Amino acid sequence: MKIFIDSADIEEIKKAYSWGIIDGVTTNPSLIKLSLERRKAAGVQTELKDYITEILKIAKGTPVSLEVTETTGEGMLTQGILLYRLFNSVAKNVCIKIPINPALTSDAVKQYEGIYAISELAKRKIPVNCTLVFTPEQALLAAKAGATYVSPFAGRVDDLLRTRSQTLFGQDEYYPSEGKEDKTKLIEDNGIVSGIDLVAQCVEIIKTYNLPTKVLAASLRNPRQVREAALVGADVATIPFSVLNKLLIHPKTQEGMKKFVEDSVQEYKELVNKK
Ligand code: G3P
DSSP states (O other): OEEEEEOOOHHHHHHHHHTTOOOEEEOOHHHHHHHHHHHHHTTOOOOHHHHHHHHHHHTTTSOEEEEOOOOSHHHHHHHHHHHHHHHHHHHSOEEEEEESOOOSSOOGGGTTHHHHHHHHHHHTTOOEEEEEEOSHHHHHHHHHHTOSEEEEBHHHHHHHHHHHSSSOOOTTSOOOTTOOEETTEEOOBTTBOSHHHHHHHHHHHHHHTTOSOEEEEBSOOSHHHHHHHHHTTOSEEEEOHHHHHHTTOOHHHHHHHHHHHHHOOHHHHHHHTOO
16 A cells, blocks of 8 residues: 655655655645644745645655645636646646535536546546545546546544544544444444445445546544555555654554663674674
8 A cells, every 4th residue: 555645744744755655745725724824833934836846856756636726627627737737847746636526515517527627637647636535436436537546535434423423532533444333223424334434435446347546545543544444455545644653653562672672782782883
């Protein structure tokens, strides 16, 4: 499974790439807002074009998703082409993020605007990451339209199910992938019992029909969700820096390390420290 960092924070991105395990970056307007606010609070001025250019250079050789902000098909298409023209020359790694359905109301006519933008960008060979996927059928249509990636939002599905549950627990806490019973029946959203179940159903459909689209598990909030995204065959997991940091923690690893440090005899240390 590939690992992307879900961040627009240049320091986080730099650090994560220095570990040698990162295969790409995903950003969105909320993540860009957050990193600009952080920099402002730290008294750092940011010229956004230079800032994005820097991120693309750090990630050279791996894709970076940049999201559109328009909400009509034509608007997203124009903006997607513009973003691609503006930034792809930097490191040839721009992927345009398009929402599966940008409609802000349930106006039926507007529901296919995202699909339209995806297919028009795909026709122009511009890679697309289709975002805000909450059903396997959304993923199927995005794949048919030619999206390079589809991004099911696991954590936000769990948020939705939590609000339907009697037992609320924290956003970062693990929500069981097999679902949770409320009294006697599983809490579900039209047949989806957890965020990881959504990822699994997307993977199953895309693999069954041999579609070239990659399933990118997004909105992952804890290490167990990352593990389960890998177990159900997600092609990519995009992971926030805070969760990346938690992936290696285990109390027995820490305990074992303490003992190895304590038991290191002087003769051995001298031998291995010889220049
Ligand atoms: O990649 C999508 C991600 O940024 C959304 O995550 O935690 O805001 O649901 P979250």
